[in-house]
Amino acid sequence: MKNLTKVLIIGGVMFSLSLPVSAANVEYQDKFNSEPVLIAVDENNDFQIVDSENQNVLFSSKRVDEEVYTTANLNIRNIPSIDSERIMVLKSNTEVHRIGISGEYGWDIIEIDGKQYFAWNEYLSTEQDYIDLSIEDNVVEYVYEYTNSAKEIIAQRESGGDYNAVSPTGEYIGRYQLTYTMLNGDYSAENQERVAEQYVAERYGSWDAALAFWDANGWY
Numbered sequence: 001m002k003n004l005t006k007v008l009i010i011g012g013v014m015f016s017l018s019l020p021v022s023a024a025n026v027e028y029q030d031k032f033n034s035e036p037v038l039i040a041v042d043e044n045n046d047f048q049i050v051d052s053e054n055q056n057v058l059f060s061s062k063r064v065d066e067e068v069y070t071t072a073n074l075n076i077r078n079i080p081s082i083d084s085e086r087i088m089v090l091k092s093n094t095e096v097h098r099i100g101i102s103g104e105y106g107w108d109i110i111e112i113d114g115k116q117y118f119a120w121n122e123y124l125s126t127e128q129d130y131i132d133l134s135i136e137d138n139v140v141e142y143v144y145e146y147t148n149s150a151k152e153i154i155a156q157r158e159s160g161g162d163y164n165a166v167s168p169t170g171e172y173i174g175r176y177q178l179t180y181t182m183l184n185g186d187y188s189a190e191n192q193e194r195v196a197e198q199y200v201a202e203r204y205g206s207w208d209a210a211l212a213f214w215d216a217n218g219w220y
Helices: 149-159 189-203 207-217
Strands: 002-010 013-021 037-041 047-051 057-070 074-077 086-090 095-101 107-112 115-120 139-142
Touching: 057 107, 149 207, 189 207
Parallel strands: none
Antiparallel strands: 002 013, 002 037, 037 047, 047 057, 057 095, 074 086, 074 115, 086 139, 095 107, 107 115
């Protein structure tokens, strides 16, 4: 047994407590679910990302203290999973503070305004392309806090969560791949959210029912 200092992320703020974690419980995964995680600090002062339910170590993240830059519009998340809620989206070439490098596991730990989040490391670089912009000026949008994970799963399947996505045929647009007619010429995030909620409520009654239909048919 070895002691890890567990650090619970609550709204991006880390809280510490110590308890033993068995080395036999270490479980490395290629894809992580959207369940809450803990960040543990090991004896080398590096991070361990721990499944809060099973207390299995999912992956390691080497502690660093450096400024990096986004190489594309980048989703920032509370949990290291593409199925988890987006907290914000940063524009390409935003400077951000990285505190953990996770290598092959993909999800680096970044810090914004004293809070810790996860970002996919393929889109982080130590080299800057052009003039620096502050995070405050360079946030594309703060994303709605979804209470229904089925809604987020559908959005990720339909568009990768992109409000600007357009289908190959050009018929569908946005995060939920709605028709131009449904959106009535207003392609703002706010209108997409409103129309999507109305559509799902009228057609399926709930996002869970819409997801069940999507699972069976490949569309909703």
